[in-house]
Amino acid sequence: MIVYEYPFNERIRTLLRLEDLHEKFKFFVHQEHAMQHHVALSTIFDMLEVAGRADLKSDLLQELERQKQSLLSYRSNPNVASDALDAVLAELDSVSSRLVSAQGKTGQNVRDNEWLMSIRGRTIIPGGACEFDLPSYYAWQKRPAEQRYHDIMNWFTPLMPLFDALGLVLRLLRDSGRPLKMIAVAGSYQQMLQGKIYQMLRLTLDESLGAIPEISANKYMLWVRFTSHDGDCKPKPLEEDVPFELTLCNF
Structure with missing residues (x-):
């Protein structure tokens, strides 16, 4: 079976695009070749482009709170499994807390990194990240795969609360x-x-x-x-x- 999804509004369209980019990132970052890690890093840049809406974080926090209040109303319903309900409520609280704790604009750590921004500026140009354009990036790609993976995950980690939140929101939506x-x-x-x-x-x-x-x-x-x-x-x-x-x- 194959599943096709169609968003009815721009907010869900944005979440689905970010989810798609996250899936691509998770695949390529766990590979070992430098070209695959280049795609993983480029995908982070794409994430920042899509997530550039200033109100995305607040939208997600509002939706998580709305879902929490909606689920709390089922606590008195004897037909609802209390253990499953408590597990979802705990997950909502945990995801919301991590998102609230995420400081600054989404991906600000990447935007503040001049070296990464120079790479981002060149990757927009077809073939613009060649060794003669970015020798320091070329040298980084020659590092061991484990070190490249560690670097990429350090750059991505501040984005994780956002992706945990949108993943939970989309899961609840699909289950509805x-x-x-x-x-x-x-x-x-x-x-x-x-x-x-x-x-x-x-x-x-x-x-x-x-x-x-x-x-x-x-x-x-x-x-x-x-x-x-x-x-x-x-x-x-x-x-x-x-x-x-x-x-x-x-x-």
């Missing part, structure tokens, strides 16, 4: 929806949302079908059109029925 089995007749599916506000859509389908969803949505209507790749990887409309699972997520 209930998957429903649907059929896209002749490759097309429409649903009226009647003004109900959702944060994110999750669409799950069998990868072997070769179907690719093209999603558009607003607060009034959801539209999914399935396509497939031809030999040149050009999308072409699917005309057969496509079974899939649809989850509409909202806090």
